[in-house]
Amino acid sequence: MGFFNLFLFIIIFHVFVTTPIFSHSNNNNERSSSSISNFLDLAKSPEVFDWMVRIRRKIHEYPELLYEEFNTSEVIRTELDNLGISYKHPVAETGVIGYIGTGKAPFVALRADIDGLPIQEMVEWEHKSKVDEKMHACAHDAHTAMLLGAAKILKQHEHQIKGTVVLVFQPAEEGGAGAKKVLEAGVLDKVSAIFGLHLVPTLPLGHVASKPGPFMAGSGTFHATIHGRGGHAAMPHLSIDPLLAASSAVVNLQQLVSREADPLDPQVVTVANFHGDGAFNVIPDSVTIGGTFRAFSPESITRLKERIQQVITGVATVHRCTAEVDFLEEQKPFYPATINDQKLHEHFLEVAKNVVGNENVYETQPVTVSEDFAFYQEVIPGFFFMLGFKSLTSVEPLPMLHSPHFTVNEHAFPYGAALHASLATTFLLNLDDGGKCHDEL
Template sequence: DGHTAILLATARQLARISERLHGQVRLVFQPAEEGPGGAEPMIREGVLEGVDLAIGLHLWANLPTGQATVCSGPMMASTDEIEIVIEGTGAHAALPHQGIDPILVGAQLVTAIQSIVSRNLDPLDSAAVSITKFHGGEALNVIAPEVRLGGTVRTFRDEVRQLVKQRLQGLIDGLCAAHGATGKLRYREGYPSLINDAEVTARVEKVCRDVLELPELLPDPRTLGGEDMAYYLREVPGCFFFLGAANPAKNACYGHHHPRFDIDEEALPLGVEILLRLVEDYLSP
């Protein structure tokens, strides 16, 4: 609702100065950002037709009100989902030699996956491969016939994304073969990485400094979180930036997905002013 309020207020202010603008502004609200993502269908419906550049902001719980941060190049990661099924042979827990234990294979796989980032990627590349669920078995005295694992892969570069995918498949195949099990990988590519245009980012940074009266913005905002604004920035040059909205004195100090998340509403007029200045910067004669 904070983003909606900022954009509605921006629309109201733009209507008041529309005669001074040499160009058109398209205001886009963001449907289904947390999933499955609304940007792709909106692009298919023509939201970017005639658009020369795109600018977006995100109120950021990790930054105090009155601060902002942005960088050119990759700023947010691609967000892929993985599901792994390992099939063995069930057996009584007292007779493990009569079965093929998929839990053992899965446990070794979870450990082996941690080597992808630490040993297969250039140390200067950022990535995360996190296994977040592991399900197998019901009874305490039975070796389960199947194990299901799931998690997420986050990368900045497509080359790294494909390398991680290949290494996952290789580890699954190798460990399953070593134990006589079988494994399947379902890899679903999600949002692409969000890449800011250098020229647009420089203008956004200057406007943020001017509005917030800061000599410099906070450095290195990169995060392995994802954002479907990335789809727009793959089609047209643009910039996505973070605007601080944290204020512990107002209890606005919790993370974005925390049940007590809140924003400092003092950040809202700052967001409006930044967007207005950017429009004027680009469209004033």
């Protein structure tokens, strides 16, 4: 997730509202818990803020890649033990699922991703990654710390939670579809809604952005090998040139969007890898190309997959070559589009305006990056949003996500913790007391 500079922000509120975050109106009946303080104030207290910072820095020093988050998982479980929060582990190999509240329905989930990236950190600071070629360059260390911060606040008020908050510390967001494995484990079967957030450097500190409906694109990956017959570059007529066939395939793949896709249905096909072994004067026997394709509907993703297969194999045949296309579904499963639930969007707006202020809540355009939170949304009403950390006085653009120079402004942590806690508790307050309230998870 590294392209949030594509965001176009539209201010949707203009009046600051200061009603208590633990108060809500449902069907004209006011439900409140006046004894609970403002969660943002609690999250900014040294007891919570300094604790979140320490946890984040500890995790940042030892990043772990997808399904290898053993040390990270241990840090999470240690903190949950210290807080007296029960949990299940392992889930999806290295994940941790915590529980705060009654242990009975209704259930609402909060998700944080915990894996790092295969990037060498270039930021020189006291807590720089101590693991070569691994880095938390997508703020997952911060996401984990903020969810733990929310857990610390919620545990202090557990007796006032009208149901159960499920804490999802999920592995393998970066290409491993960890969310899918969490669902397959069955630990979220009775959850009524799930919320997630992502820190971004393009929004000011404490500002939030999202939208209802399609928010981020679904995506797939392809890798193709085009076979010809190698030979000397001085005598190309004695060879069958796979480089020419691959080059033609790349050009033709671009036309899948420019000439076949509805202009009102955003789609992207990107060839990001092109490789052919050999010296400058040698035509190779084969060439490999690879990339991704993205769209906002399952139909468009399916069509792009079919046409990528047809274009690459067809163009190869025209150039007297053969080709096979692998969509790497075992290693890199297709990610569905992130589609935010309309009712949860309305809930988010009401909570966010009370936590960060109307003027700091934005509605944004869809973006064509992908997020495995979408797997949850296929089976559970879900909502995903962005939280900014850019200094209000900064004029220079910050390094983007997935950059070796990426840094996080830790002053954003209280906003994330407070939003998590507020979204979950007010959601539970809004649900009827009947139905599944006596079911145990």
